[in-house]
Amino acid sequence: MKLDAFVDISSLLDENSTIDDKQQTAELIHKYCTEFGFFYICSDKINWETIQKTFEQAKRYFSISTHEQKEELSMKKHGQHRGYLAVGDENVDDTATVTQVLDVKEGFDIGLDTIHYTTDHEFSRAKNRWPGYMTQEWQHDMKNYFSLLLRIGKALLHGFALALKLPMTHFDQLFTEPLALMRMLHYPALQTYPPNSQDKIYLGAGEHTDYGCITILLQDTNNDGLEIQHNKEWISVPPIEKTLVVNIGDALEVWTNGLYKATTHRVVMKQENITKERYSIPFFFEPNYETKLEKIIDHDSGENYAAQGMQFGDYLSQRLTSTFSYRKVPL
Numbered sequence: 001m002k003l004d005a006f007v008d009i010s011s012l013l014d015e016n017s018t019i020d021d022k023q024q025t026a027e028l029i030h031k032y033c034t035e036f037g038f039f040y041i042c043s044d045k046i047n048w049e050t051i052q053k054t055f056e057q058a059k060r061y062f063s064i065s066t067h068e069q070k071e072e073l074s075m076k077k078h079g080q081h082r083g084y085l086a087v088g089d090e091n092v093d094d095t096a097t098v099t100q101v102l103d104v105k106e107g108f109d110i111g112l113d114t115i116h117y118t119t120d121h122e123f124s125r126a127k128n129r130w131p132g133y134m135t136q137e138w139q140h141d142m143k144n145y146f147s148l149l150l151r152i153g154k155a156l157l158h159g160f161a162l163a164l165k166l167p168m169t170h171f172d173q174l175f176t177e178p179l180a181l182m183r184m185l186h187y188p189a190l191q192t193y194p195p196n197s198q199d200k201i202y203l204g205a206g207e208h209t210d211y212g213c214i215t216i217l218l219q220d221t222n223n224d225g226l227e228i229q230h231n232k233e234w235i236s237v238p239p240i241e242k243t244l245v246v247n248i249g250d251a252l253e254v255w256t257n258g259l260y261k262a263t264t265h266r267v268v269m270k271q272e273n274i275t276k277e278r279y280s281i282p283f284f285f286e287p288n289y290e291t292k293l294e295k296i297i298d299h300d301s302g303e304n305y306a307a308q309g310m311q312f313g314d315y316l317s318q319r320l321t322s323t324f325s326y327r328k329v330p331l
Ligand SMILES: O=C(O)CCC(=O)C(=O)O
Pocket: 185, 205, 210, 217, 219, 226, 265, 266, 267, 279, 280, 281, 282
């Protein structure tokens, strides 16, 4: 089974569209959020050329960087959440040990570059680490993509607010200094990591939920692998040209008290694609550090969230410590 959930978000991107048009889009968002927690977005108001160019630039980074150049900018080396992560540095399924499941992916994280945060937290202070050997154009393209995704994320928040019957701008104040992160991901071909050797299971990314508000994902149209859990089955979310995939994270689940679920997902590396690499760019659109994780609508799911009452930044920090080896203090 494949995910069949598409939302044209043009009305949310267009300042001149009517509130009725926006509300119609919001109703579709509501439907797919309660059904799947995942949906594709499309719009002819999105600059797909910019998106395609960024994708090619991300591939260039992984193809031309040497091992030494990557390690020079690694999170391991600098202890901050920016720059390079090698295969094994992040294992998103923190219920499995690295001896059982290994995420076969490398990545590069970029955060907000322009805002001077007023808060005094670790993520806020972390500066981007730009590879000096890539061109200025490369850096410019990455920043451009970041800005574009911020705009799309903010427009989507209006849709989510309307979907939840809140004032359209309800979330705006929570995203003035967002802990947003863009991650270029490269999944090496599976043939380099034969499955089940030494009793390990190799996944592109293990089973997990995302931690924040929403994730907006650009996928590789040459290689699929993303799967989501739906009614106790895994269904695939194949890449489709001129679409992005949106999914809900833990923060939005807590805010909606379980009305919108952070859906478990994973990236499988299929045997038939054994020779193929895969690339993707998730954009984790997260609120300000101090945002409280507490119920904002009148819905009772009977869930009791451990994160309830925490500041979002503290929750994010806790989750990253569970999944990123550079953050674990050696025993
Ligand atoms: O690469 C993908 O398609 C998904 C990545 C993902 O799930 C994640 O990084 O949280």
